[in-house]
Amino acid sequence: MVMGSTSAYDALLIVSFGGPEKPEDVMPFLENVVRGRGVPRERLLAVEAHYQGFGGVSPINQQCRDLIDALDVDLPVYWGNRNWQPFLEDTVRQMAADGVTRAAAFVTAAYSSYSSCRQYLDDIDRARAAVPGAPEIVKLRHYYDHxxxxxxxxxxxxxxxxxxxxxxxxxxxxxxxxxxxxxxxxxxxxxxxxxxxxxxxxxxxxxxxxxxxxxxxxxxxxxxxxxxxxxxxxxxxxxxxxxxxxxxxxxxxxxxxxxxxxxxxxxxxxxxxxxxxxxxxxxxxxxASTAGTHPRFVSMVSELLAEPVPARCAALCCPAPRRRPTPDAS
Structure with missing residues:
Protein backbone atom coordinates (compact mmCIF):
# COMPACT_ATOMS: atom_id res chain seq x y z
CA MET A 1 0.00 0.00 0.00
CA VAL A 2 1.29 3.48 -0.84
CA MET A 3 -0.08 6.35 1.17
CA GLY A 4 1.03 9.94 1.60
CA SER A 5 0.12 10.83 5.15
CA THR A 6 0.44 9.67 8.74
CA SER A 7 -2.85 7.79 8.24
CA ALA A 8 -0.64 5.02 6.85
CA TYR A 9 0.35 4.33 10.47
CA ASP A 10 -1.34 4.26 13.85
CA ALA A 11 1.81 4.93 15.90
CA LEU A 12 5.33 6.29 15.67
CA LEU A 13 8.18 4.31 17.22
CA ILE A 14 11.48 6.04 18.01
CA VAL A 15 14.26 3.43 17.91
CA SER A 16 17.64 4.33 19.35
CA PHE A 17 20.88 2.90 20.67
CA GLY A 18 20.26 3.57 24.34
CA GLY A 19 22.65 4.65 27.05
CA PRO A 20 23.26 4.47 30.80
CA GLU A 21 21.66 7.04 33.09
CA LYS A 22 23.53 6.39 36.33
CA PRO A 23 26.97 5.00 37.26
CA GLU A 24 25.76 1.50 38.10
CA ASP A 25 24.14 1.22 34.65
CA VAL A 26 27.38 1.63 32.75
CA MET A 27 28.94 -1.83 32.81
CA PRO A 28 25.66 -3.74 32.28
CA PHE A 29 24.94 -1.42 29.36
CA LEU A 30 28.37 -2.02 27.82
CA GLU A 31 27.97 -5.76 28.27
CA ASN A 32 24.70 -5.53 26.32
CA VAL A 33 26.44 -3.61 23.54
CA VAL A 34 29.25 -6.14 23.05
CA ARG A 35 27.43 -9.37 23.93
CA GLY A 36 28.77 -12.26 21.83
CA ARG A 37 31.68 -10.26 20.37
CA GLY A 38 34.49 -11.39 22.64
CA VAL A 39 35.57 -7.89 23.64
CA PRO A 40 38.37 -7.97 26.25
CA ARG A 41 37.37 -6.92 29.74
CA GLU A 42 40.10 -4.27 29.81
CA ARG A 43 38.53 -2.59 26.80
CA LEU A 44 35.16 -2.43 28.56
CA LEU A 45 36.80 -0.96 31.64
CA ALA A 46 38.48 1.72 29.53
CA VAL A 47 35.18 2.71 27.91
CA GLU A 48 33.43 2.57 31.28
CA ALA A 49 35.90 5.17 32.52
CA HIS A 50 34.77 7.53 29.75
CA TYR A 51 31.20 7.32 31.03
CA GLN A 52 32.13 7.60 34.68
CA GLY A 53 34.05 10.76 33.85
CA PHE A 54 30.64 12.25 32.96
CA GLY A 55 28.81 10.91 36.02
CA GLY A 56 27.92 7.57 34.41
CA VAL A 57 25.32 9.22 32.20
CA SER A 58 25.05 9.24 28.42
CA PRO A 59 23.03 12.16 27.03
CA ILE A 60 21.37 9.98 24.39
CA ASN A 61 18.31 8.85 26.40
CA GLN A 62 17.45 12.38 27.46
CA GLN A 63 17.88 13.57 23.90
CA CYS A 64 15.35 10.95 22.80
CA ARG A 65 12.93 12.28 25.43
CA ASP A 66 13.55 15.83 24.23
CA LEU A 67 12.91 14.81 20.63
CA ILE A 68 9.66 13.09 21.58
CA ASP A 69 8.54 16.16 23.52
CA ALA A 70 9.31 18.38 20.53
CA LEU A 71 7.47 16.27 17.94
CA ASP A 72 4.17 17.52 16.58
CA VAL A 73 2.55 14.41 15.11
CA ASP A 74 -1.00 13.16 15.21
CA LEU A 75 0.07 9.69 16.38
CA PRO A 76 0.92 8.10 19.72
CA VAL A 77 4.70 8.04 20.09
CA TYR A 78 6.62 5.10 21.58
CA TRP A 79 10.35 4.70 22.26
CA GLY A 80 12.52 1.59 22.42
CA ASN A 81 16.29 1.09 22.58
CA ARG A 82 18.68 -1.55 21.36
CA ASN A 83 20.92 -1.69 24.42
CA TRP A 84 19.26 -0.09 27.44
CA GLN A 85 15.93 0.80 28.98
CA PRO A 86 13.38 1.24 27.59
CA PHE A 87 14.22 -1.92 25.65
CA LEU A 88 12.68 -2.33 22.22
CA GLU A 89 11.01 -5.65 23.02
CA ASP A 90 9.26 -4.17 26.06
CA THR A 91 8.06 -1.25 23.97
CA VAL A 92 6.72 -3.50 21.22
CA ARG A 93 4.88 -5.50 23.87
CA GLN A 94 3.23 -2.31 25.12
CA MET A 95 2.31 -1.33 21.56
CA ALA A 96 0.63 -4.68 21.03
CA ALA A 97 -1.27 -4.30 24.30
CA ASP A 98 -2.41 -0.85 23.17
CA GLY A 99 -3.81 -2.26 19.94
CA VAL A 100 -1.25 -0.74 17.56
CA THR A 101 -1.35 -2.53 14.21
CA ARG A 102 1.13 -0.64 12.04
CA ALA A 103 3.85 1.69 13.29
CA ALA A 104 6.46 3.79 11.55
CA ALA A 105 9.94 3.41 13.04
CA PHE A 106 12.20 6.47 13.11
CA VAL A 107 15.73 5.28 13.84
CA THR A 108 18.22 7.76 15.27
CA ALA A 109 20.79 6.84 12.61
CA ALA A 110 20.69 8.58 9.25
CA TYR A 111 22.93 6.43 7.06
CA SER A 112 23.33 3.02 5.46
CA SER A 113 25.61 0.50 7.15
CA TYR A 114 25.20 -2.69 9.11
CA SER A 115 25.26 -0.93 12.48
CA SER A 116 23.01 1.96 11.49
CA CYS A 117 20.50 0.10 9.31
CA ARG A 118 20.47 -3.70 9.06
CA GLN A 119 21.17 -4.23 12.76
CA TYR A 120 18.17 -2.07 13.68
CA LEU A 121 15.99 -4.01 11.23
CA ASP A 122 17.15 -7.22 12.91
CA ASP A 123 16.41 -5.72 16.34
CA ILE A 124 12.88 -4.87 15.23
CA ASP A 125 12.35 -8.35 13.79
CA ARG A 126 13.54 -10.01 17.02
CA ALA A 127 11.33 -7.82 19.15
CA ARG A 128 8.28 -8.55 17.00
CA ALA A 129 9.01 -12.28 17.03
CA ALA A 130 9.05 -12.24 20.83
CA VAL A 131 5.67 -10.50 21.15
CA PRO A 132 2.43 -12.29 20.19
CA GLY A 133 0.26 -10.00 18.09
CA ALA A 134 3.10 -7.55 17.51
CA PRO A 135 2.29 -4.72 15.11
CA GLU A 136 3.83 -4.35 11.69
CA ILE A 137 6.75 -1.94 12.01
CA VAL A 138 7.94 -0.02 8.96
CA LYS A 139 11.38 1.59 9.19
CA LEU A 140 11.36 5.06 7.67
CA ARG A 141 13.96 5.78 5.01
CA HIS A 142 17.51 7.03 5.49
CA TYR A 143 17.46 10.79 5.86
CA TYR A 144 21.11 11.83 5.55
CA ASP A 145 20.27 14.17 2.65
CA HIS A 146 16.84 15.34 3.82
CA ALA A 288 29.07 22.05 15.99
CA SER A 289 26.08 20.58 17.79
CA THR A 290 24.33 17.54 16.39
CA ALA A 291 20.82 17.88 14.96
CA GLY A 292 19.19 17.23 18.36
CA THR A 293 15.89 19.08 18.57
CA HIS A 294 16.56 21.73 15.96
CA PRO A 295 13.12 22.73 14.61
CA ARG A 296 13.92 21.64 11.04
CA PHE A 297 15.13 18.25 12.22
CA VAL A 298 12.02 17.82 14.33
CA SER A 299 9.73 18.78 11.45
CA MET A 300 11.63 16.35 9.22
CA VAL A 301 10.14 13.45 11.20
CA SER A 302 6.61 14.59 10.27
CA GLU A 303 7.69 14.98 6.66
CA LEU A 304 9.06 11.44 6.57
CA LEU A 305 5.79 10.14 7.99
CA ALA A 306 3.89 11.86 5.19
CA GLU A 307 5.97 10.21 2.45
CA PRO A 308 4.77 7.05 0.68
CA VAL A 309 5.27 3.96 2.81
CA PRO A 310 8.82 2.79 2.04
CA ALA A 311 9.46 -0.70 0.76
CA ARG A 312 11.35 -2.98 3.13
CA CYS A 313 15.07 -3.00 2.51
CA ALA A 314 16.28 -5.84 0.31
CA ALA A 315 17.72 -8.85 2.10
CA LEU A 316 21.22 -7.97 0.82
CA CYS A 317 21.07 -4.40 2.07
CA CYS A 318 23.71 -3.45 4.65
CA PRO A 319 24.85 -7.02 5.43
CA ALA A 320 26.87 -7.88 8.51
CA PRO A 321 30.63 -7.35 8.08
CA ARG A 322 32.92 -10.28 7.61
CA ARG A 323 34.21 -9.62 11.09
CA ARG A 324 31.97 -8.06 13.73
CA PRO A 325 32.98 -4.59 14.86
CA THR A 326 33.34 -3.80 18.52
CA PRO A 327 32.47 -0.10 18.60
CA ASP A 328 32.49 2.13 21.61
CA ALA A 329 29.01 2.62 22.98
CA SER A 330 26.83 5.66 22.68
Whole structure:
Protein backbone atom coordinates (compact mmCIF):
# COMPACT_ATOMS: atom_id res chain seq x y z
CA MET A 1 0.00 0.00 0.00
CA VAL A 2 1.29 3.48 -0.84
CA MET A 3 -0.08 6.35 1.17
CA GLY A 4 1.03 9.94 1.60
CA SER A 5 0.12 10.83 5.15
CA THR A 6 0.44 9.67 8.74
CA SER A 7 -2.85 7.79 8.24
CA ALA A 8 -0.64 5.02 6.85
CA TYR A 9 0.35 4.33 10.47
CA ASP A 10 -1.34 4.26 13.85
CA ALA A 11 1.81 4.93 15.90
CA LEU A 12 5.33 6.29 15.67
CA LEU A 13 8.18 4.31 17.22
CA ILE A 14 11.48 6.04 18.01
CA VAL A 15 14.26 3.43 17.91
CA SER A 16 17.64 4.33 19.35
CA PHE A 17 20.88 2.90 20.67
CA GLY A 18 20.26 3.57 24.34
CA GLY A 19 22.65 4.65 27.05
CA PRO A 20 23.26 4.47 30.80
CA GLU A 21 21.66 7.04 33.09
CA LYS A 22 23.53 6.39 36.33
CA PRO A 23 26.97 5.00 37.26
CA GLU A 24 25.76 1.50 38.10
CA ASP A 25 24.14 1.22 34.65
CA VAL A 26 27.38 1.63 32.75
CA MET A 27 28.94 -1.83 32.81
CA PRO A 28 25.66 -3.74 32.28
CA PHE A 29 24.94 -1.42 29.36
CA LEU A 30 28.37 -2.02 27.82
CA GLU A 31 27.97 -5.76 28.27
CA ASN A 32 24.70 -5.53 26.32
CA VAL A 33 26.44 -3.61 23.54
CA VAL A 34 29.25 -6.14 23.05
CA ARG A 35 27.43 -9.37 23.93
CA GLY A 36 28.77 -12.26 21.83
CA ARG A 37 31.68 -10.26 20.37
CA GLY A 38 34.49 -11.39 22.64
CA VAL A 39 35.57 -7.89 23.64
CA PRO A 40 38.37 -7.97 26.25
CA ARG A 41 37.37 -6.92 29.74
CA GLU A 42 40.10 -4.27 29.81
CA ARG A 43 38.53 -2.59 26.80
CA LEU A 44 35.16 -2.43 28.56
CA LEU A 45 36.80 -0.96 31.64
CA ALA A 46 38.48 1.72 29.53
CA VAL A 47 35.18 2.71 27.91
CA GLU A 48 33.43 2.57 31.28
CA ALA A 49 35.90 5.17 32.52
CA HIS A 50 34.77 7.53 29.75
CA TYR A 51 31.20 7.32 31.03
CA GLN A 52 32.13 7.60 34.68
CA GLY A 53 34.05 10.76 33.85
CA PHE A 54 30.64 12.25 32.96
CA GLY A 55 28.81 10.91 36.02
CA GLY A 56 27.92 7.57 34.41
CA VAL A 57 25.32 9.22 32.20
CA SER A 58 25.05 9.24 28.42
CA PRO A 59 23.03 12.16 27.03
CA ILE A 60 21.37 9.98 24.39
CA ASN A 61 18.31 8.85 26.40
CA GLN A 62 17.45 12.38 27.46
CA GLN A 63 17.88 13.57 23.90
CA CYS A 64 15.35 10.95 22.80
CA ARG A 65 12.93 12.28 25.43
CA ASP A 66 13.55 15.83 24.23
CA LEU A 67 12.91 14.81 20.63
CA ILE A 68 9.66 13.09 21.58
CA ASP A 69 8.54 16.16 23.52
CA ALA A 70 9.31 18.38 20.53
CA LEU A 71 7.47 16.27 17.94
CA ASP A 72 4.17 17.52 16.58
CA VAL A 73 2.55 14.41 15.11
CA ASP A 74 -1.00 13.16 15.21
CA LEU A 75 0.07 9.69 16.38
CA PRO A 76 0.92 8.10 19.72
CA VAL A 77 4.70 8.04 20.09
CA TYR A 78 6.62 5.10 21.58
CA TRP A 79 10.35 4.70 22.26
CA GLY A 80 12.52 1.59 22.42
CA ASN A 81 16.29 1.09 22.58
CA ARG A 82 18.68 -1.55 21.36
CA ASN A 83 20.92 -1.69 24.42
CA TRP A 84 19.26 -0.09 27.44
CA GLN A 85 15.93 0.80 28.98
CA PRO A 86 13.38 1.24 27.59
CA PHE A 87 14.22 -1.92 25.65
CA LEU A 88 12.68 -2.33 22.22
CA GLU A 89 11.01 -5.65 23.02
CA ASP A 90 9.26 -4.17 26.06
CA THR A 91 8.06 -1.25 23.97
CA VAL A 92 6.72 -3.50 21.22
CA ARG A 93 4.88 -5.50 23.87
CA GLN A 94 3.23 -2.31 25.12
CA MET A 95 2.31 -1.33 21.56
CA ALA A 96 0.63 -4.68 21.03
CA ALA A 97 -1.27 -4.30 24.30
CA ASP A 98 -2.41 -0.85 23.17
CA GLY A 99 -3.81 -2.26 19.94
CA VAL A 100 -1.25 -0.74 17.56
CA THR A 101 -1.35 -2.53 14.21
CA ARG A 102 1.13 -0.64 12.04
CA ALA A 103 3.85 1.69 13.29
CA ALA A 104 6.46 3.79 11.55
CA ALA A 105 9.94 3.41 13.04
CA PHE A 106 12.20 6.47 13.11
CA VAL A 107 15.73 5.28 13.84
CA THR A 108 18.22 7.76 15.27
CA ALA A 109 20.79 6.84 12.61
CA ALA A 110 20.69 8.58 9.25
CA TYR A 111 22.93 6.43 7.06
CA SER A 112 23.33 3.02 5.46
CA SER A 113 25.61 0.50 7.15
CA TYR A 114 25.20 -2.69 9.11
CA SER A 115 25.26 -0.93 12.48
CA SER A 116 23.01 1.96 11.49
CA CYS A 117 20.50 0.10 9.31
CA ARG A 118 20.47 -3.70 9.06
CA GLN A 119 21.17 -4.23 12.76
CA TYR A 120 18.17 -2.07 13.68
CA LEU A 121 15.99 -4.01 11.23
CA ASP A 122 17.15 -7.22 12.91
CA ASP A 123 16.41 -5.72 16.34
CA ILE A 124 12.88 -4.87 15.23
CA ASP A 125 12.35 -8.35 13.79
CA ARG A 126 13.54 -10.01 17.02
CA ALA A 127 11.33 -7.82 19.15
CA ARG A 128 8.28 -8.55 17.00
CA ALA A 129 9.01 -12.28 17.03
CA ALA A 130 9.05 -12.24 20.83
CA VAL A 131 5.67 -10.50 21.15
CA PRO A 132 2.43 -12.29 20.19
CA GLY A 133 0.26 -10.00 18.09
CA ALA A 134 3.10 -7.55 17.51
CA PRO A 135 2.29 -4.72 15.11
CA GLU A 136 3.83 -4.35 11.69
CA ILE A 137 6.75 -1.94 12.01
CA VAL A 138 7.94 -0.02 8.96
CA LYS A 139 11.38 1.59 9.19
CA LEU A 140 11.36 5.06 7.67
CA ARG A 141 13.96 5.78 5.01
CA HIS A 142 17.51 7.03 5.49
CA TYR A 143 17.46 10.79 5.86
CA TYR A 144 21.11 11.83 5.55
CA ASP A 145 20.27 14.17 2.65
CA HIS A 146 16.84 15.34 3.82
CA UNK A 147 16.57 19.14 3.74
CA UNK A 148 15.53 19.19 7.42
CA UNK A 149 18.66 17.35 8.57
CA UNK A 150 20.91 19.43 6.32
CA UNK A 151 19.35 22.73 7.45
CA UNK A 152 19.77 21.80 11.12
CA UNK A 153 23.42 20.89 10.66
CA UNK A 154 24.09 24.01 8.60
CA UNK A 155 22.65 26.21 11.36
CA UNK A 156 24.75 24.46 14.00
CA UNK A 157 27.86 24.75 11.83
CA UNK A 158 27.33 28.50 11.40
CA UNK A 159 26.97 28.84 15.17
CA UNK A 160 30.22 26.94 15.71
CA UNK A 161 32.03 29.16 13.21
CA UNK A 162 30.71 32.23 15.01
CA UNK A 163 32.18 30.87 18.26
CA UNK A 164 35.71 31.05 16.84
CA UNK A 165 37.82 34.17 17.33
CA UNK A 166 36.88 36.65 14.61
CA UNK A 167 40.41 36.62 13.27
CA UNK A 168 40.24 32.86 12.59
CA UNK A 169 36.77 32.43 11.12
CA UNK A 170 37.52 33.22 7.50
CA UNK A 171 40.13 30.51 7.00
CA UNK A 172 38.71 27.93 9.44
CA UNK A 173 38.50 24.42 8.07
CA UNK A 174 35.33 22.36 8.41
CA UNK A 175 36.09 18.80 9.46
CA UNK A 176 33.05 16.56 9.31
CA UNK A 177 33.23 13.44 11.46
CA UNK A 178 31.43 10.13 11.66
CA UNK A 179 31.85 6.82 13.43
CA UNK A 180 34.58 4.80 11.77
CA UNK A 181 33.59 1.30 10.75
CA UNK A 182 35.61 -1.66 9.45
CA UNK A 183 36.58 -1.26 5.80
CA UNK A 184 34.91 -4.62 5.12
CA UNK A 185 31.63 -3.21 6.43
CA UNK A 186 31.96 -0.03 4.40
CA UNK A 187 32.57 -2.02 1.25
CA UNK A 188 29.35 -3.97 1.74
CA UNK A 189 27.19 -1.18 3.13
CA UNK A 190 24.56 -1.37 0.41
CA UNK A 191 23.60 -3.21 -2.77
CA UNK A 192 26.22 -1.23 -4.71
CA UNK A 193 28.74 -1.07 -1.87
CA UNK A 194 30.36 1.93 -0.23
CA UNK A 195 27.07 3.64 0.60
CA UNK A 196 28.06 4.78 4.10
CA UNK A 197 31.02 6.94 3.15
CA UNK A 198 29.37 8.21 -0.03
CA UNK A 199 26.28 9.29 1.91
CA UNK A 200 28.40 11.06 4.52
CA UNK A 201 30.32 12.93 1.84
CA UNK A 202 27.08 13.99 0.19
CA UNK A 203 25.67 15.27 3.50
CA UNK A 204 28.90 17.15 4.24
CA UNK A 205 28.87 18.74 0.80
CA UNK A 206 25.22 19.80 1.20
CA UNK A 207 25.91 21.39 4.59
CA UNK A 208 28.98 23.22 3.28
CA UNK A 209 26.99 24.51 0.30
CA UNK A 210 24.53 26.13 2.70
CA UNK A 211 27.17 27.49 5.07
CA UNK A 212 29.88 28.70 2.67
CA UNK A 213 30.35 27.03 -0.73
CA UNK A 214 33.92 28.31 -0.98
CA UNK A 215 35.06 26.89 2.35
CA UNK A 216 37.38 23.87 2.45
CA UNK A 217 36.16 20.76 4.22
CA UNK A 218 37.27 17.21 4.98
CA UNK A 219 35.74 13.99 6.28
CA UNK A 220 37.52 12.33 9.19
CA UNK A 221 36.58 9.45 11.46
CA UNK A 222 36.21 8.87 15.17
CA UNK A 223 35.41 6.17 17.72
CA UNK A 224 37.50 3.46 16.09
CA UNK A 225 37.76 0.27 18.12
CA UNK A 226 38.52 -3.38 17.54
CA UNK A 227 41.88 -5.09 17.04
CA UNK A 228 44.58 -3.11 15.19
CA UNK A 229 44.85 -5.93 12.64
CA UNK A 230 41.37 -5.09 11.28
CA UNK A 231 41.42 -2.06 8.96
CA UNK A 232 38.88 0.67 9.71
CA UNK A 233 38.04 3.84 7.82
CA UNK A 234 40.69 6.56 8.24
CA UNK A 235 41.96 9.18 8.99
CA UNK A 236 41.18 9.41 12.69
CA UNK A 237 40.14 12.91 13.70
CA UNK A 238 43.15 13.47 15.98
CA UNK A 239 45.59 12.27 13.32
CA UNK A 240 43.85 14.53 10.82
CA UNK A 241 44.18 17.57 13.09
CA UNK A 242 47.94 16.97 13.20
CA UNK A 243 48.10 16.85 9.40
CA UNK A 244 46.07 20.03 9.08
CA UNK A 245 48.35 21.74 11.56
CA UNK A 246 51.38 20.65 9.52
CA UNK A 247 49.68 22.17 6.46
CA UNK A 248 49.30 25.52 8.22
CA UNK A 249 45.62 25.32 9.18
CA UNK A 250 45.09 27.41 12.31
CA UNK A 251 41.38 26.90 13.07
CA UNK A 252 38.99 23.99 12.78
CA UNK A 253 35.26 23.47 13.25
CA UNK A 254 34.38 19.82 13.76
CA UNK A 255 30.92 18.85 12.55
CA UNK A 256 29.67 15.44 13.79
CA UNK A 257 27.62 14.83 10.66
CA UNK A 258 27.44 11.09 11.34
CA UNK A 259 25.40 11.51 14.54
CA UNK A 260 22.00 12.99 15.35
CA UNK A 261 22.49 13.47 19.10
CA UNK A 262 25.32 14.46 21.41
CA UNK A 263 25.93 11.07 22.96
CA UNK A 264 29.09 9.81 24.64
CA UNK A 265 31.15 9.20 21.51
CA UNK A 266 30.58 12.80 20.44
CA UNK A 267 31.32 14.44 23.77
CA UNK A 268 34.33 12.24 24.59
CA UNK A 269 35.99 11.78 21.20
CA UNK A 270 35.47 15.37 20.06
CA UNK A 271 34.95 17.57 23.12
CA UNK A 272 37.68 15.82 25.12
CA UNK A 273 40.20 14.05 22.87
CA UNK A 274 40.03 16.16 19.70
CA UNK A 275 39.78 19.39 21.67
CA UNK A 276 42.86 18.40 23.67
CA UNK A 277 44.77 17.64 20.48
CA UNK A 278 43.82 21.01 19.01
CA UNK A 279 44.93 22.76 22.18
CA UNK A 280 48.24 20.90 22.08
CA UNK A 281 48.74 22.02 18.48
CA UNK A 282 47.72 25.59 19.21
CA UNK A 283 44.73 25.45 16.85
CA UNK A 284 41.48 27.31 17.43
CA UNK A 285 38.78 24.65 17.77
CA UNK A 286 35.01 24.50 18.09
CA UNK A 287 32.46 21.74 17.63
CA ALA A 288 29.07 22.05 15.99
CA SER A 289 26.08 20.58 17.79
CA THR A 290 24.33 17.54 16.39
CA ALA A 291 20.82 17.88 14.96
CA GLY A 292 19.19 17.23 18.36
CA THR A 293 15.89 19.08 18.57
CA HIS A 294 16.56 21.73 15.96
CA PRO A 295 13.12 22.73 14.61
CA ARG A 296 13.92 21.64 11.04
CA PHE A 297 15.13 18.25 12.22
CA VAL A 298 12.02 17.82 14.33
CA SER A 299 9.73 18.78 11.45
CA MET A 300 11.63 16.35 9.22
CA VAL A 301 10.14 13.45 11.20
CA SER A 302 6.61 14.59 10.27
CA GLU A 303 7.69 14.98 6.66
CA LEU A 304 9.06 11.44 6.57
CA LEU A 305 5.79 10.14 7.99
CA ALA A 306 3.89 11.86 5.19
CA GLU A 307 5.97 10.21 2.45
CA PRO A 308 4.77 7.05 0.68
CA VAL A 309 5.27 3.96 2.81
CA PRO A 310 8.82 2.79 2.04
CA ALA A 311 9.46 -0.70 0.76
CA ARG A 312 11.35 -2.98 3.13
CA CYS A 313 15.07 -3.00 2.51
CA ALA A 314 16.28 -5.84 0.31
CA ALA A 315 17.72 -8.85 2.10
CA LEU A 316 21.22 -7.97 0.82
CA CYS A 317 21.07 -4.40 2.07
CA CYS A 318 23.71 -3.45 4.65
CA PRO A 319 24.85 -7.02 5.43
CA ALA A 320 26.87 -7.88 8.51
CA PRO A 321 30.63 -7.35 8.08
CA ARG A 322 32.92 -10.28 7.61
CA ARG A 323 34.21 -9.62 11.09
CA ARG A 324 31.97 -8.06 13.73
CA PRO A 325 32.98 -4.59 14.86
CA THR A 326 33.34 -3.80 18.52
CA PRO A 327 32.47 -0.10 18.60
CA ASP A 328 32.49 2.13 21.61
CA ALA A 329 29.01 2.62 22.98
CA SER A 330 26.83 5.66 22.68
Missing amino acids: PGFIAAMADHTRAALDALPASERGAARLVFTAHSIPVSMAQTAGPQGGAYEAQLRKAAALVTEQVDPARSWDLAWQSRSGPPSVPWLEPDICDHLERLHDDGVRAVVTVPIGFVSDHMEVIYDLDVEAAAMAEKLGMAFTR
